Amino acid sequence: MAQMNMVQALNSAMDIMLDKDSSVVILGEDVGYFGGVFRVTEGLQRKYGENRVLDAPIAEGGIVGVAIGLAVNGLRPIAEVQFADYIYPAFDQIVSELARLRYRTAGDFFAPMTIRTPCGGGIRGGQTHSQSPEGIFTHVSGLTVVMPSNPYDAKGLLISAIETDDPVVFFEPKRLYNGPFDGDPNKPAVPWSTHPKGKVPDGYYSVPLSRAEIVRPGKAVTVVTYGTMVHVCMAAVHRAGIDAEIIDVRTLVPLDVDTLVKSVEKTHRCVIAHEATRFGGYGAELSSTIQEECFWHLEAPIQRVTGWDTPYPHAFEWEFFPGQHRVAAALEEVMKH
Amino acid sequence: MARIHKTVTGDGFLAKQPTNKTLLDIHRRMVRIRHFEERAGKLMEDGKIPGALHLYVGQEAVAAGVMVHLTAEDQITSTHRGHGHLIAKGGDFDRMYAELFGRSTGYCKGKGGSMHISNMDLGMLGANGIVGGGPPIAMGAAFANKFRKSKHVAVAFFGDGASNEGSFHEAANMASLYKLPAIFVCENNGYGEYTAQANHQAVVDVADRAAGYGMPGVIVDGMDAVAVYEAAGEAIARARKGQGPTLLECKTYRFYDHVGVRGMGLNYRTDDEVKKWMKRDPIKLFEARLAEQKVLSKKQAEAVHAEVLAEIEAAVAFAEQSPMPDVASLLDDVYSTAG
Numbered sequence: 001m002a003q004m005n006m007v008q009a010l011n012s013a014m015d016i017m018l019d020k021d022s023s024v025v026i027l028g029e030d031v032g033y034f035g036g037v038f039r040v041t042e043g044l045q046r047k048y049g050e051n052r053v054l055d056a057p058i059a060e061g062g063i064v065g066v067a068i069g070l071a072v073n074g075l076r077p078i079a080e081v082q083f084a085d086y087i088y089p090a091f092d093q094i095v096s097e098l099a100r101l102r103y104r105t106a107g108d109f110f111a112p113m114t115i116r117t118p119c120g121g122g123i124r125g126g127q128t129h130s131q132s133p134e135g136i137f138t139h140v141s142g143l144t145v146v147m148p149s150n151p152y153d154a155k156g157l158l159i160s161a162i163e164t165d166d167p168v169v170f171f172e173p174k175r176l177y178n179g180p181f182d183g184d185p186n187k188p189a190v191p192w193s194t195h196p197k198g199k200v201p202d203g204y205y206s207v208p209l210s211r212a213e214i215v216r217p218g219k220a221v222t223v224v225t226y227g228t229m230v231h232v233c234m235a236a237v238h239r240a241g242i243d244a245e246i247i248d249v250r251t252l253v254p255l256d257v258d259t260l261v262k263s264v265e266k267t268h269r270c271v272i273a274h275e276a277t278r279f280g281g282y283g284a285e286l287s288s289t290i291q292e293e294c295f296w297h298l299e300a301p302i303q304r305v306t307g308w309d310t311p312y313p314h315a316f317e318w319e320f321f322p323g324q325h326r327v328a329a330a331l332e333e334v335m336k337h
Numbered sequence: 338m339a340r341i342h343k344t345v346t347g348d349g350f351l352a353k354q355p356t357n358k359t360l361l362d363i364h365r366r367m368v369r370i371r372h373f374e375e376r377a378g379k380l381m382e383d384g385k386i387p388g389a390l391h392l393y394v395g396q397e398a399v400a401a402g403v404m405v406h407l408t409a410e411d412q413i414t415s416t417h418r419g420h421g422h423l424i425a426k427g428g429d430f431d432r433m434y435a436e437l438f439g440r441s442t443g444y445c446k447g448k449g450g451s452m453h454i455s456n457m458d459l460g461m462l463g464a465n466g467i468v469g470g471g472p473p474i475a476m477g478a479a480f481a482n483k484f485r486k487s488k489h490v491a492v493a494f495f496g497d498g499a500s501n502e503g504s505f506h507e508a509a510n511m512a513s514l515y516k517l518p519a520i521f522v523c524e525n526n527g528y529g530e531y532t533a534q535a536n537h538q539a540v541v542d543v544a545d546r547a548a549g550y551g552m553p554g555v556i557v558d559g560m561d562a563v564a565v566y567e568a569a570g571e572a573i574a575r576a577r578k579g580q581g582p583t584l585l586e587c588k589t590y591r592f593y594d595h596v597g598v599r600g601m602g603l604n605y606r607t608d609d610e611v612k613k614w615m616k617r618d619p620i621k622l623f624e625a626r627l628a629e630q631k632v633l634s635k636k637q638a639e640a641v642h643a644e645v646l647a648e649i650e651a652a653v654a655f656a657e658q659s660p661m662p663d664v665a666s667l668l669d670d671v672y673s674t675a676g
Binding site for chain 2: 025056057061071073077097101103104105106107108109141164166
């Protein structure tokens with residue numbers, strides 16, 4: 001068992017899979033010689049060569065399209081899109097081709113590939129380096145959408161993503177790369193070495209897809225969240241002194257509905273939290289699913305804590321980011337009933 | 338600037354004379370496409386095929402002249418006008434009509450339809466309802482060949498319209514950068530949907546765009562099957578030798594509308610223009626050549642047409658009699674495991 005931050009854990013996952021399976025290849029902008037802007041692919045080209053870890057032009061549609069052509073031929077490409085904000089030029093290839101190849105060929109062929117992409121705010125990246133576009137992809141049938149919240153899950157989920165025969169869009173909350181950020185920018189940064197999920201096995205293991213995790217058991221209210229907001233919610237719950245059950249969704253689609261439903265049937269209250277904007281966001285789907293499944297168990301209207309319905313504002317990073325106080329306010333609201 | 342492939346129509350001389358067997362093979366592929374499409378158009382008009390069809394009639398020399406060089410392991414990506422590519426790649430009429438009819442016996446069990454018909458065994462990665470969707474995927478297929486050190490190639494078919502899409506340019510850059518065993522075949526039929534080429538791009542020759550990516554660009558008469566055969570042969574041989582991609586522009590014409598079966602009386606092109614191109618009907622041109630070279634007499638050609646027509650009638654009957662897919666299959670094949 002080693003101490004790893006999320007960057008090292010993701011790197012370890014790809015190192016293991018490149019070694020274990022000769023059909024695994026990596027392509028993306030700056031991923032080879034340079035090692036990636038966040039260092040996630042550092043050293044992999046040196047170790048596995050230019051045929052396995054490829055530098056691609058800044059052409060996201062081309063990168064994803066080429067990865068599809070590789071994947072339908074039995075390779076297992078990992079395409080890196082350098083920031084989730086850069087994924088839109090590849091949107092057509094992801095939605096019109098990747099997501100539906102299996103369906104439109106009635107299973108004749110499919111593309112087992114992973115698109116890794118760093119997402120989320122909290123790094124003063126402004127409008128085009130801070131977005132959380134997961135809800136755009138959860139709406140597309142055929143895609144598996146994953147967002148880990150810690151190094152242990154990041155490695156195990158990435159290995160599962162590479163191994164599954166379905167296409168995966170794998171969002172990496174970049175604010176969590178180096179530590180479990182709890183939403184308070186004024187506190188000194190905390191490294192992963194102080195967190196239990198920073199303990200990561202050196203070798204192969206996997207964390208199953210489509211399985212949510214209860215990261216804090218409780219009885220008073222269910223908090224459904226993922227990514228950076230897992231840590232923000234933990235801190236908010238701790239501060240409010242409420243016995244909340246916190247669920248880290250981990251795989252957004254296909255969703256582990258059972259874990260959510262069982263929890264809300266127990267607590268009768270639910271708060272949903274994500275960094276992404278609110279209207280038509282993934283939280284709306286979570287809310288609707290829980291309402292449909294748990295209506296007669298609910299004691300209070302479901303609350304959503306989200307980013308505002310605006311582009312990510314440079315000047316108002318911490319007003320936009322749904323920090324602890326907004327989570328606390330939602331918790332108080334559901335506890336009134 | 339792009340190199341113009343010397344057309345050989347009427348000069349009776351070929352640098353690399355295809356064998357009689359190859360000429361007859363090309364001829365049969367063209368005839369198969371023509372009659373399949375004519376019949377499909379009628380079936381659509383009669384309301385038997387749901388949805389709209391983009392017919393390949395007029396462009397047969399391109400599909401046949403390229404595909405005769407390929408094996409099933411050489412993969413292609415196609416376009417919304419994709420029936421011709423699949424037929425030339427060895428597509429089976431039964432399963433093709435069944436797919437157009439939306440039957441369970443179709444290539445995609447009815448889930449693809451005309452614009453998304455595909456078959457991995459034949460190396461046909463799909464017709465595509467998205468203009469420009471195919472080229473990046475074809476480059477991935479070419480890359481897989483390079484990765485595995487095989488001699489197979491991948492061919493991306495696309496139109497003059499798609500050559501304005503970013504996807505084409507991204508694919509062209511990557512193909513040349515990685516020296517992929519690939520061929521870009523632009524079927525320039527003069528129109529991007531309903532807009533004449535002069536109104537949608539400033540270049541006259543799409544092949545000129547090859548220069549921007551450091552690959553050869555070749556212009557060829559797309560109504561002349563032998564010219565296409567020759568130029569495609571060179572490009573494919575080059576790719577197999579590991580010398581990288583080529584952009585081959587075939588100047589051609591669709592005899593029918595963008596969608597459907599009207600040819601004349603359209604408000605975006607003149608009947609005179611259509612008639613001019615129809616005088617150079619690729620099948621008639623080719624049959625005249627074959628007759629002159631005593632490879633195929635008029636009578637023998639008629640026999641080929643009759644055989645193909647009989648096969649088509651049987652295939653249409655097969656499709657009509659095939660069952661609809663079970664509605665329970667609606668939810669199948671979204672993910673690898675049932676939801």
